Amino acid sequence: MNESIGFIGLGIMGSGMAANLLRAGFNVTVWNRSPGRITPLAVAGAAVADSPAAVAESSTLIVTCVSDTPDVEEVILGKNGVIETIRPGSLVVDCSTISPTATKAIAARLAASGAHLLDAPVSGGSEGAAKGTLSIMVGGDAAQLARAMPALQAMGKTITHVGGQGAGQMAKLVNQILVVVTMQGVAEALLLAHAGGLDLEQTLAAVGGGAAGSWMLNNRGPQVIRRDWRPGFTVDLQQKDLRLVLETADQLGIPLPSTAQIFQYYRALQQLGLGGEGNHALVKALERLAGMEIAA
Amino acid sequence: MNESIGFIGLGIMGSGMAANLLRAGFNVTVWNRSPGRITPLAVAGAAVADSPAAVAESSTLIVTCVSDTPDVEEVILGKNGVIETIRPGSLVVDCSTISPTATKAIAARLAASGAHLLDAPVSGGSEGAAKGTLSIMVGGDAAQLARAMPALQAMGKTITHVGGQGAGQMAKLVNQILVVVTMQGVAEALLLAHAGGLDLEQTLAAVGGGAAGSWMLNNRGPQVIRRDWRPGFTVDLQQKDLRLVLETADQLGIPLPSTAQIFQYYRALQQLGLGGEGNHALVKALERLAGMEIAA
Amino acid sequence: MNESIGFIGLGIMGSGMAANLLRAGFNVTVWNRSPGRITPLAVAGAAVADSPAAVAESSTLIVTCVSDTPDVEEVILGKNGVIETIRPGSLVVDCSTISPTATKAIAARLAASGAHLLDAPVSGGSEGAAKGTLSIMVGGDAAQLARAMPALQAMGKTITHVGGQGAGQMAKLVNQILVVVTMQGVAEALLLAHAGGLDLEQTLAAVGGGAAGSWMLNNRGPQVIRRDWRPGFTVDLQQKDLRLVLETADQLGIPLPSTAQIFQYYRALQQLGLGGEGNHALVKALERLAGMEIAA
Amino acid sequence: MNESIGFIGLGIMGSGMAANLLRAGFNVTVWNRSPGRITPLAVAGAAVADSPAAVAESSTLIVTCVSDTPDVEEVILGKNGVIETIRPGSLVVDCSTISPTATKAIAARLAASGAHLLDAPVSGGSEGAAKGTLSIMVGGDAAQLARAMPALQAMGKTITHVGGQGAGQMAKLVNQILVVVTMQGVAEALLLAHAGGLDLEQTLAAVGGGAAGSWMLNNRGPQVIRRDWRPGFTVDLQQKDLRLVLETADQLGIPLPSTAQIFQYYRALQQLGLGGEGNHALVKALERLAGMEIAA
Helix, strand or coil, X not given: CCCEEEEECCCCCXXXXXXXXXXXXXXXXXXXXXXXXXXXXXXXXXXECCCHHHHHHCCCEEEECCXXXXXXXXXXXXXXXXXXXXXXXXXXXXXXXXXXHHHHHHHHHHHHCCCEEEECCEECHHXXXXXXXXXXXXXCCHHHHHHHHHHHHHHEEEEEEEECCCHHHHHHHHHHHHHHHHHHHHHHHHHHHHHCCCCHHXXXXXXXXXXXXEHHHHHHHHHHHHCCCCCCCEHHHHHHHHHHHHHHHHHHCCCCHHHHHHHHHHHHHXXXXXXXXXXXXXXXXXXXXXXXXXXX | CCCEEEEECCXXXXXXXXXXXXXXXXXXXXXXXXXXHHHHHHHCCCEECCCHHHHHHCCCEEEECCXXXXXXXXXXXXXXXXXXCCCCCCEEEECCCCCHHHHHHHHHHHHHCCCEEEECCEECHHHHHHHCCEEEEEECCHHHHHHHHHHHXXXXXXXXXXXXXXXXXXXXXXXXXXXXXXXXXXXXHHHHHHHCCCCHHHHHHHHXXXXXXXXXXXXXXXXXXXXXXXCCCEHHHHHHHHHHHHHHHHHHCCCCHHHHHHHHHHHHHHHCCCCCCEHHHHHHHHHHHHCCCCCC | CCCEEEEEXXXXXXXXXXXXXXXXXXXXXXXXXCHHHHHHHHHCCCEECCCHHHHHHCCCEEEECCCCHHHHHHHHHCCCCHHXXXXXXXXXXXXXXXXXXXXXXXXXXXXXXXXEEEECCEECHHHHHHHCCEEEEEECCHHHHXXXXXXXXXXXXXXXEEECCCHHHHHHHHHHHHHHHHHHHHHHHHHHHHHCCCCHHHHHHHHCCCCCCEHHHHHHHHHHHCCCCCCCCEHHHHHHHHHHHHHHHHHHCCCCHHHHHHHHHHHHHHHCCCCCCEHHHHHHHHHHHHCCCCCC | CCCEEEEECCCCCHHHHHHHHHHCCCEEEEECCCHHHHHHHHHCCCEECCCHHHHHHCCCEEEECCCCHHHHHHHHHCCCCHHHCCCCCCEEEEXXXXXXXXXXXXXXXXXXXXXXXXXXXXXXXXXXXXXXXXXXXXXXXXXXXXXXXXXXXXXXXXXEEEECCCHHHHHHHHHHHHHHHHHHHHHHHHHHHHHCCCCHHHHHHHHCCCCCCEHHHHHHHHHHHHCCCCCCCEHHHHHHHHHHHHHXXXXXXXXXXXXXXXXXXXXXHXXXXXXXXXXXXHHHHHHHHHCCCCCC
């Protein structure tokens, strides 16, 4: 625990993750674009920097947790960015979900300054961030991962090394395909159950434990039938991640027919003003088409 | 355990289920269209009847476990069928997966003879049938279910009462939607993982425990990356069940866009001669389109 | 013109077709299930029979033009049906759109009575029926087609012999795939044009004459942008025909992914109460998903 | 015809278009990245410049006809680009198919130099370019269009003003949706016709003249059944244009489910090495899935 930790990006995920680092005894210096989010961390013992560059100046391991590829590029490579002050040997751990291709480019820029990058996107939602139970998919050098492990273990429960730089991001995109296609199955299944007159709670109980079971069914299914659309992960973020999935598939030259279809549904939901609801609101696209609401 | 059990249909599922009834101490009289399957059960202590009618004559609780709606209609309502000899008060438990609408019609015919029907389709594959760990979704009268419970518990682990006659079949169709759409997600996810250069085993480990996790991912994913296409449940049977799903959705007037899409893929697989492979061979439809094989 | 014509089924199509036969100088005996439709034909000179059997008794060439497979089976094979009185050598020309498989079975039944069948489904909507400009796709024996040609030419403009019995129906199903998938293209194209701020009339003019052009675009596109949903061919009938398409594809073992998708959209439209609108109301499924109306 | 024409981009489309301008009597100065294409134009009387900037220096109306957004940006805004030398009052007519959004940005840059832009993407393939029968969809100022009209009429037959800057590109994207979705309908229709045993030529004749008819059916259908994959427009270019369609739809927030699906099929075709075939090779994606070849 000799690392001085920097933490850039105190959003719904980053706030919980930084708090867990403090709780685990790390020295943490934080920065966030909008200052409102900073106070609770400062109260909990974090030092506060006035730019990403200032964070990098006082840290040996810098975690970034922002929204999208341009945001990561800005805090690392932009004006007053990490790249301006980072010391040779320092390590950036990017917990954002961004493009695998962009990740490699950022890594190359950091390498030119003698610094390292691990891509380490997370899964598990705001609850997982708060409780320190995230799944973290890590791409990059094994020795750097070993170095980052104590900090990662303060934030997550399952830390998996999936390959070289960019592989963490690729695994996260794989994860997102599974999440949304499974959710589409939940939507169609619940629509049939509803139209077919089944008791929806009993149906979930009957099918959830076998070959039809999934995390989405068992966790989001009950939310759907209660019509509780509070997000673990929002439609807007899901849409952003699916855009990365489809761009990456396009670069790799592979077809993803169902994912492409579901992207269209999420696009429609955003247009309907539902971007802030949970990603299980995917059922509402089907409901609109069906002219029917699923309800217990 | 005063019931004399009849068992009609000793296929890949029925053989295991009938064996479990014998193992649990029930008297069981069996019948199967092709006689080859009968010997192991006879050796295990079953009485052998020469027609469904003969089974019904000597049984108070008759389990049917055959392929499709016409098969159930034949063994119950056809020549030398159960209906010819069934005694008032006897109970038929249909463990086949068939049309919810046809189920109600068969129930009405049995009721005219003073007999009862539970629809009780099962999930869990041949392993579940052999081990007695099936999930059984039951539609029909609660008192009849209570009566059948000891026999059902000999065959399955999770027995859920989901509603009136036909509801068990409806729940099974709901189950099948979940199975295939989730599997399509697994296929697209693994294709991206493969094309993106990830270690597939590590990827499964990284994503299987979180929001992306499902029974299909955790059980069929490893089979896919080993290219082991042995069936728990065949493409042919999956196709048959999806046909029931889509016919039922059509009767109910609801759209099921992804399920309809995936039905087309299974149709293609059958045409390609893969009907006897496991339902996870769904990945092969995507692979053909992609011109690429997923492999560890 | 020595044939005595019988005409069974005076719906939106049949009324115009029978009137054109009278206009061309044929003796025509008509029957319709609901009597209201009969008067105008009687006024125009048709004899009126009180059953399909009575029609067949007094006719050598019997045209049937009803809704679906069971309707054709009823008027030909049912009680008081054509089969009861048809004379050896008589010819039935079925202008309904029904299953190719059922067509062959009906032909076999008629052949047993020494009678012939041509399947001759039509395309061109109620306007085409009224004006005698239908396209007629004919399956069956060439000599029988030659015999029927004068009558067919009174009803249609393009009469094509596409093969043996059932081939006319198969060609009609091919026609229906083209109609609906092309219409889905029109829907998506107009949605982009609308959302992209284009003048929709100008856009139709700009793209309609080249590689993007189609009958649906040029005829239904202007209706869509005027939001005129009056049917040439209704959603309900389109849905019925697509069901035949998908059942036939299932029997043949071929995948039709886009058609299967669009069937789901038509299913949704019916559920929303739009079954009586024109088949170009397909755009409304997309509009619901998009939360946006296409309008000039 | 007082305009001195510059022509940038002598690909499969541009070569024919520039030749038509010469044929119509215009003075034309040409530039192309790879010099091989220049000779025939020089022989036909074109002056040859050694950069886009040199073209702009000697021209008052500059036509650009290159592949994609970055290519247009390079020849207009890049080093030795049009922007370096273009004179106030000059007009750029961009006949490439590129992003509507990028078009507006390029127009703004040209406007800062006192120059004008019309976006004028074309449709009609290499035949249309050679014969001067292209459809040209024009966005931008009406007075500039009037000025460009003589040149446009030398290259195309149908010139339509669809709106302000970017509207031409938007209309072209609308055109591309129609082309590919209609083609998918042709593919599924021909697969059913083939599997159903129809004579394919007769089928095309029977359905092509009515509501099922389209340019793609009537022009590409016969190519498909002869298995003639020579391009009017290649899979690679179609894929590029669909990418623009989907990016634009994403920016506008609209769902395009069938287009998104078909993009995946074109992606697959490229991966299979078929990028240089005509866009009607879309049928091969369906054929791979079906395990069956459509052939007369």
